[in-house]
Amino acid sequence: MSAGRNPFPSVRHDHRACVDHALHDAETLCAAQGLRLTPIRRRVLELIWQGHKPRGAYEILEQLAAEGHKPSPPTVYRALDFLVEHRLVHRVNSRNAFVGCVHPGDPHAAQIFICDRCGVAVEQSDGTLQRRILRNAQGMHFLVREQTVEITGICPRCAEHQHEA
Amino acid sequence: MSAGRNPFPSVRHDHRACVDHALHDAETLCAAQGLRLTPIRRRVLELIWQGHKPRGAYEILEQLAAEGHKPSPPTVYRALDFLVEHRLVHRVNSRNAFVGCVHPGDPHAAQIFICDRCGVAVEQSDGTLQRRILRNAQGMHFLVREQTVEITGICPRCAEHQHEA
DNA sequence: AGATGCAATGTTATGCTATTACATCCGATT
DNA sequence: AATCGGATGTAATAGCATAACATTGCATCT
Numbered sequence A, B: 001m002s003a004g005r006n007p008f009p010s011v012r013h014d015h016r017a018c019v020d021h022a023l024h025d026a027e028t029l030c031a032a033q034g035l036r037l038t039p040i041r042r043r044v045l046e047l048i049w050q051g052h053k054p055r056g057a058y059e060i061l062e063q064l065a066a067e068g069h070k071p072s073p074p075t076v077y078r079a080l081d082f083l084v085e086h087r088l089v090h091r092v093n094s095r096n097a098f099v100g101c102v103h104p105g106d107p108h109a110a111q112i113f114i115c116d117r118c119g120v121a122v123e124q125s126d127g128t129l130q131r132r133i134l135r136n137a138q139g140m141h142f143l144v145r146e147q148t149v150e151i152t153g154i155c156p157r158c159a160e161h162q163h164e165a
Numbered sequence C: 001a002g003a004t005g006c007a008a009t010g011t012t013a014t015g016c017t018a019t020t021a022c023a024t025c026c027g028a029t030t
Numbered sequence D: 001a002a003t004c005g006g007a008t009g010t011a012a013t014a015g016c017a018t019a020a021c022a023t024t025g026c027a028t029c030t
Helices: A015-033 A039-048 A057-066 A073-085 A127-139 A156-163 B015-033 B039-048 B057-066 B073-085 B127-139 B156-163
Strands: A089-092 A097-100 A111-115 A121-124 A143-154 B089-092 B097-100 B111-115 B121-124 B143-154
Touching: A015 A039, A039 A057, A039 A073, A039 A097, A057 A073, A057 A097, A073 A089, A073 A097, A089 A111, A111 B127, A127 A143, A127 B111, A127 B127, A127 B143, A143 B127, B015 B039, B039 B057, B039 B073, B039 B097, B057 B073, B057 B097, B073 B089, B073 B097, B089 B111, B127 B143
Parallel strands: A111 A143, B111 B143
Antiparallel strands: A089 A097, A111 A121, A143 B143, B089 B097, B111 B121
16 A cells, blocks of 8 residues: 555555555454444445555445345445444545555544545644644543544645646 | 633523624624625524524425525525635544534634533633644645544533432 | 625425345255 | 244335426616
């Protein structure tokens, strides 16, 4: 997945490795925690990892249907719920979509950067930022359950190629 | 609106003052910028400010219908688009809802704290936090268009009364 | 007045996102 | 075999948002 020190995935990165890595991590994590990575859950995770762009539930649904499974919405949403709950994917609220988590199982608070042009999303976990949010919350006696930080804009690759196309 | 130094609105705060203030600010801002705060836009803003809980578009729609207006979804969404665009309200992505902005017209990046129990949302604008996000983005050559920070949890009042109810 | 242009609103239909409620299946345990 | 619980199947519906096109109403120019 890496393409130098910029976390944005290069066009040329070995994406198969991303997928393999994600699935392997998921299997390890589920085995360790006694969770069942069923075929559907595994397949949904795999579809989410087809790229670095957040995928909608119905997009996944259609791909499964194209394969002959023809599941119904609850089936997909249940798989997504499982994956989100166990921190294998992040929900991207600003897009109503789901993207693979790069630190699976880790109870981190991610910051997600999403490109308006190409749709690619990358995740960062700035502990300092996270702590600042927690500190602000404490300052008003607010008990944090979840924090979501989503930043939209133009990714480096699209910025470079802005003159083209 | 203020209830001491904690930004969470007290049960006893003078909410009429919140609404009056918000509407007055909106009128001033629209006048200054040559924008038209039409009756529908004004009414939608007023409905959003009926409380400090984010309100859904269809919730607003139903209230308007109850008053005899019977608008259709696009009418409400157009008003909401206007209010969001001109920074009179914030969209709360994690709830698909809209809440009044306490710094109308100001191009700030807000952090919104939302109580899971009572639904109240309050807004903070921590410049340090905002700059940290921008700095992180710059670090990966990402051009920020918009940043949304939403924190869910339990507000101070609900935390106090957790033993009750 | 009449013509023109533009922003706002009305109207109809539809698309996309998500959940409720209930039935069935299947493997593990007793 | 009986039972139990988690996972999945199925049908219906709820909730959120927009596309496409018609109409209105006001400002401006002639």
